[in-house]
Amino acid sequence: MLYVVATPIGNLADITLRALEVLKNVDVVAAEDTRRSGLLLKHVGIQKPFVSYHEHNEAARTAELTERLARGDNIALITDAGTPALSDPGLRLIRECINRELPFTIIPGPSSILTALLGSGFATEKFSFRGFLPVKSSRRQRELREAADREETTIFFESPYRLVKTLAACLDTMPERQLCVARELTKKFEEFRRGTATELLGHYQAHRPRGEIVLMVSGP
Numbered sequence: 039m040l041y042v043v044a045t046p047i048g049n050l051a052d053i054t055l056r057a058l059e060v061l062k063n064v065d066v067v068a069a070e071d072t073r074r075s076g077l078l079l080k081h082v083g084i085q086k087p088f089v090s091y092h093e094h095n096e097a098a099r100t101a102e103l104t105e106r107l108a109r110g111d112n113i114a115l116i117t118d119a120g121t122p123a124l125s126d127p128g129l130r131l132i133r134e135c136i137n138r139e140l141p142f143t144i145i146p147g148p149s150s151i152l153t154a155l156l157g158s159g160f161a162t163e164k165f166s167f168r169g170f171l172p173v174k175s176s177r178r179q180r181e182l183r184e185a186a187d188r189e190e191t192t193i194f195f196e197s198p199y200r201l202v203k204t205l206a207a208c209l210d211t212m213p214e215r216q217l218c219v220a221r222e223l224t225k226k227f228e229e230f231r232r233g234t235a236t237e238l239l240g241h242y243q244a245h246r247p248r249g250e251i252v253l254m255v256s257g258p
Contacts, residue, residue, distance in 0.1 A: 040107055040135055041114045042128060044121040044147030047250075048224035050081050052148045058082060060145055064114040068103060070127055071118050078116075091115065093127055100131045107140045119250070120150055125169045125195055151193055154220035154252035157230045161257055164190035171196050171204060171253070179207055185255045186212040192255040198247040205242060208235035208255075216256040222249040 041060045046052040061067065061084050068091040069075035079086060091099050103113055115122050115131060121144075122128030135142045151167055168185070171194045172178045182204075185192035196204055201219070208217060217238055221229040227249070231238060 039112050040103075040131065040140065040142035041112070041145055042122050042132065042142065043114050043116050043145040044149070045075075045078060045116050045119060046224070047119045047148045047150045047153070048222065048228075050078065052224060053078075053082060054145070054147045057145050057147055058084070061086065061114055064112040066106070066111065067114045067116060068099070068131075069116050070122075074118050075116055086114075091127055091131070096127050096130050100134050103131060104134050104138060104140060107135065108138065120148060121146070124151070124167075148224070150195075150220075150223050150250065150252055153223050154218075154254060155191065155193060157220055157223075158191070158218035158232065158254045158256075160191040160216070160218065160254055162191070165193060166190055167193045169195060171200070173200070175203075175207070178204065179211065182207055182211045182255075186215060188255075189257050191257055194253045194255075196251045196253045198249060198251055201247045201251055201253070202239065202242050204253065205235050205239040209239060212255065215258070218254040218256070219247070220252040220254070221247060223252070225249070 043057050043060055066089055067086045068089050070092050072088040072090050107113060115128055117126040123132060155162055155165060166188060171181055213235055217235060218230060218232045219238055
């Protein structure tokens with residue numbers, strides 16, 4: 039059985055009882071970063087063998103893991119933070135289990151997407167999650183224009199190193215729209231900062247952003 043396990047997005051106390059039970063009982067843990075995941079398991083007192091599962095070995099490792107699943111092994115798939123397959127490796131393995139009719143289940147848990155959305159105060163009835171904004175400026179600008187045209191809240195992941203450039207692009211695309219930057223969610227320095235592109239750009243030009251970032255665009 040494959041267990042797709044959500045892990046904490048920052049605060050290790052957010053791991054669920056069900057996730058702990060699964061991690062205690064599987065044969066092996068497939069992890070995006072075995073070093074980081076090893077620290078998590080050490081924190082909760084669990085020792086398990088690891089195999090790496092990341093974007094650079096996903097194809098080969100999927101074949102290996104599906105063979106193990108077919109033999110009856112129990113495998114937990116985890117990512118560095120949050121839920122596998124959401125802007126992280128994992129979807130290929132899930133699809134292969136579906137194609138081969140191998141059993142799998144999802145162990146839900148912490149979500150940076152929903153945490154950020156609720157903390158923003160923006161509309162929650164409808165929203166669009168678009169993953170990481172493109173690195174290339176022309177593609178990023180197109181994504182932002184599409185967000186400006188939507189009626190619902192739009193959610194992006196963004197790198198702290200590109201946030202200022204992205205906010206400058208928002209200033210051109212949607213100068214009056216309300217935005218929210220959610221940073222370091224569930225951690226000691228968690229921050230929700232709301233405002234127009236001009237207001238947020240001024241702040242983050244003066245205060246270099248750090249940590250994982252979720253950027254949200256409100257509806258009109």
